[in-house]
Amino acid sequence: MKRQRRVLEDHKQVGKKLIPPFLDAFQNFHEVPHVKLVVPEFIWLAALNNVLGAHEGARLCLEVARPAALCDSQSILATCTSYSKLTPENWSRVVRSVRGLDREKVSLALSPIARLYPDFPLRPLVTESDLTKVNDEADLLWIMELLPNLYDKTSVESVGMMANATYIAFVTDKLKASTDTSLAQFPEVEKYPDTEMSVRVAAAIRCFTNSLVGGLSEEAPRHWPRSFWNRGLELSSCFMEGEE
Amino acid sequence: MSEPMLRAFIERFCIAVRLDCSHRFEDFPMDAFNSDLDEVSRGLLARQGSLLIELARNPGALNGHVAPLFHRAMAEVHITLSYILKEDQQNRARAFVLAGLSEEKLQIAHLERRVRESGESDQVSLLIEQRKQWLASQRFEHLTIVNAGGSTFGVSTRDMAMESDCADLYDFNFTPFSACVHSMWHHVARYNLARCDNPLHSGHRIPILPELESGVHELWVATNTFSDTLTLMDTFAKSVHPFATRDCLNSAKDEGPESKPAPVSG
Numbered sequence: 001m002k003r004q005r006r007v008l009e010d011h012k013q014v015g016k017k018l019i020p021p022f023l024d025a026f027q028n029f030h031e032v033p034h035v036k037l038v039v040p041e042f043i044w045l046a047a048l049n050n051v052l053g054a055h056e057g058a059r060l061c062l063e064v065a066r067p068a069a070l071c072d073s074q075s076i077l078a079t080c081t082s083y084s085k086l087t088p089e090n091w092s093r094v095v096r097s098v099r100g101l102d103r104e105k106v107s108l109a110l111s112p113i114a115r116l117y118p119d120f121p122l123r124p125l126v127t128e129s130d131l132t133k134v135n136d137e138a139d140l141l142w143i144m145e146l147l148p149n150l151y152d153k154t155s156v157e158s159v160g161m162m163a164n165a166t167y168i169a170f171v172t173d174k175l176k177a178s179t180d181t182s183l184a185q186f187p188e189v190e191k192y193p194d195t196e197m198s199v200r201v202a203a204a205i206r207c208f209t210n211s212l213v214g215g216l217s218e219e220a221p222r223h224w225p226r227s228f229w230n231r232g233l234e235l236s237s238c239f240m241e242g243e244e
Numbered sequence: 245m246s247e248p249m250l251r252a253f254i255e256r257f258c259i260a261v262r263l264d265c266s267h268r269f270e271d272f273p274m275d276a277f278n279s280d281l282d283e284v285s286r287g288l289l290a291r292q293g294s295l296l297i298e299l300a301r302n303p304g305a306l307n308g309h310v311a312p313l314f315h316r317a318m319a320e321v322h323i324t325l326s327y328i329l330k331e332d333q334q335n336r337a338r339a340f341v342l343a344g345l346s347e348e349k350l351q352i353a354h355l356e357r358r359v360r361e362s363g364e365s366d367q368v369s370l371l372i373e374q375r376k377q378w379l380a381s382q383r384f385e386h387l388t389i390v391n392a393g394g395s396t397f398g399v400s401t402r403d404m405a406m407e408s409d410c411a412d413l414y415d416f417n418f419t420p421f422s423a424c425v426h427s428m429w430h431h432v433a434r435y436n437l438a439r440c441d442n443p444l445h446s447g448h449r450i451p452i453l454p455e456l457e458s459g460v461h462e463l464w465v466a467t468n469t470f471s472d473t474l475t476l477m478d479t480f481a482k483s484v485h486p487f488a489t490r491d492c493l494n495s496a497k498d499e500g501p502e503s504k505p506a507p508v509s510g
Binding site for chain 2: 035036140143144147148151229232233235236237238239240241
């Protein structure tokens with residue numbers, strides 16, 4: 001007697017392929033890998049939080065994004081790629097707006113990235129003085145400590161940088177949330193991950209930022225993320241834990 | 245286990261394999277007129293025994309890099325034999341033979357083309373001649389049909405397994421170990437790639453050639469498949485015999501850790 005083969009019954013059979021229900025429901029599903037795409041696009045926000053603290057990081061990302069949004073009304077100025085579209089004139093305007101101590105703080109926070117990654121789109125925000133303070137070892141150490149926390153999209157650091165991106169979208173009037181959605185409780189993310197609502201808000205933030213980064217790929221050929229990770233191969237060699 | 249003890253165990257094991265095979269060889273019904281069925285069946289059992297003996301003789305192969313190559317081959321032997329003995333035995337045995345002759349003819353044609361294109365080579369010419377003689381001893385070449393793309397029996401291995409009550413062997417042995425045989429991603433990524441720990445590298449994988457310890461578990465897997473094939477032969481021949489190979493492995497286990505084959509680095 002033939003044995004009954006009933007595995008993956010919830011999958012839809014199309015020829016020889018078994019399509020998962022999720023893919024069947026959303027035909028034009030578009031993958032947005034967190035590490036490969038999201039991390040490089042929001043690395044500047046993670047750097048602001050890491051160097052200056054969460055509150056100052058959130059405040060200063062707006063000090064940069066607001067004038068930039070006046071130069072480009074179409075984009076949400078949260079991703080690195082969106083800043084690569086600004087002209088030199090746009091940048092002059094942005095740099096003039098971020099003045100005094102704020103400029104010093106932003107420059108300080110972003111300077112290691114600018115020094116290590118020549119293609120960094122927000123490089124104009126870093127002062128000449130900070131650019132020339134070359135200290136490869138310290139810069140490498142800093143970024144090698146920053147990045148592992150960002151690999152996990154549920155970590156406090158990851159949620160923090162994605163929350164800043166969402167904050168920019170709200171404040172520059174590119175994002176509106178209906179009152180019955182988790183995203184409407186956005187301020188609750190400050191308490192992440194200590195409350196249930198903050199966890200839900202973080203999930204909603206991830207949805208938004210995924211669609212933000214995913215939408216980019218239609219316009220730009222992912223130059224910055226590709227450049228970011230391949231530069232990493234030039235900066236230091238592969239290793240495995242336990243190896244000398 | 246010391247080296248002499250390991251050698252002694254391997255020798256006992258191989259003798260047990262041969263003993264198990266010889267019992268089934270004797271009992272299988274033979275027909276000198278229509279000899280395909282007993283030649284194919286006893287030949288496949290002998291093949292099973294050879295695979296097990298060679299695996300046992302090479303303890304360094306008892307690891308995830310190599311042992312699955314044997315496991316999958318042994319699973320396929322068992323599925324093929326099960327399918328042949330299930331029904332229509334004479335015709336299925338004949339189909340098995342003709343499929344082999346078809347492959348042989350095709351291989352000879354490829355070799356002849358190679359000689360034409362790259363020039364005569366004494367060694368290759370001799371090889372071609374030997375293979376032609378082997379083919380001709382069974383069937384005229386000009387009467388041998390070549391099945392260029394089809395399977396041996398016109399059905400997939402999966403369907404053969406389903407029909408002959410080997411579904412579990414197919415799902416849990418043949419298919420998973422096919423990943424090793426075909427060096428598919430889900431084998432290569434586990435055995436020959438590791439995550440780079442440099443956070444600047446996006447978690448990419450880098451190639452490795454790990455030394456794996458050998459494990460007697462692999463010998464158990466192969467012995468179990470071999471025992472299943474022995475049972476198949478016993479059932480067909482309506483005979484009863486002990487399982488010397490399994491008993492040998494069991495007694496090694498029962499005698500305690502000192503007697504067990506020691507893990508051997510590959």
